[in-house]
Amino acid sequence: MNTFNTIPRRVVTGEKEGRSVISSDAEAKNVSEHFPGLIISDIWATDSSPAALDKELDIENTAFPITPTRGTYFRYVSIPPDDQLGIVAQPGTPHPLMHQTDTLDYIIIASGEIYLVLDDEETKLKVGDIVIQRGTNHAWSNRSDQPCIQIAVLIDAKSVPNQ
16 A cells, blocks of 8 residues: 655755744645656755855756766655556566766665666665666666656766776
């Protein structure tokens, strides 16, 4: 059973008169459905490192993230089962959602299960599993009958030529 809401709650802290406060507490506004049932909410982004604590960026919600140069992206993703998306992986061909980003991604599986599909192998991930995705070609394949919730932090990175 999915215990997460489709739209996540976002709580942001700040300071007022030298004291810590809650600056905002509401459902995330940047939520979209890119494919039927594929819910993506880009929660927060930064455009520098170290990050400016007093700055909030406007984020364009896209199916594949556009991480700011020297920045980060914090993303909530609800991935429905492949059959709900009409995805049928054909043996010997790349997964239809195979993609690559120039980011270092920290991904936590918060609910459900999903397969991480790479060029030549795959692995099944369950609740609590963590993926360190280092700019490789990959796809997510949900072969269950329930959505999978991922929480991800994407960090701008530079590619290293094959050695």
